[in-house]
Amino acid sequence: MKRLLTCVVLILITFGSSQIVNAGEVARGQFTSAIDQREPVDEITTLSNNADKVYFFSELRDLQGQTVTHRWLFAGKVMAEVPFNVKGPRWRVNSSKTLLPGWIGDWTVAVVDDSGAIVAEFDFQYIEAEP
Numbered sequence: 001m002k003r004l005l006t007c008v009v010l011i012l013i014t015f016g017s018s019q020i021v022n023a024g025e026v027a028r029g030q031f032t033s034a035i036d037q038r039e040p041v042d043e044i045t046t047l048s049n050n051a052d053k054v055y056f057f058s059e060l061r062d063l064q065g066q067t068v069t070h071r072w073l074f075a076g077k078v079m080a081e082v083p084f085n086v087k088g089p090r091w092r093v094n095s096s097k098t099l100l101p102g103w104i105g106d107w108t109v110a111v112v113d114d115s116g117a118i119v120a121e122f123d124f125q126y127i128e129a130e131p
Helices: 002-015
Strands: 025-032 046-048 053-061 067-074 077-085 090-098 105-112 118-127
Touching: 025 105, 025 118, 053 067, 053 105, 053 118, 067 090, 077 090
Parallel strands: 046 118
Antiparallel strands: 025 053, 053 090, 067 077, 067 105, 105 118
């Protein structure tokens, strides 16, 4: 263990601490039917197509100073991109998508950082309403 710590210290000294990047994370992410006081009111994993709007909520950690994007995807196609300027170490944001009844299938929101890297992905199913 002591040898491993020595190696890590040597790497830090050799490359400098500026090489260490805190990537940040999505502490919470979920689809919901509404947002109340910056919080989701429920959690949606499946939504029938008699509803035409869904929200995506995310709580971001350690991404301050970056522009983070909610990228809405359906059938592999980008349907919307909503950017946010993250101004603090804990930042809550949400975006919404109006859905057409024919857009049945799996939906994904990718949370993308400044570099274009996907920080996290979340899915829900949009299904045919019962008659």
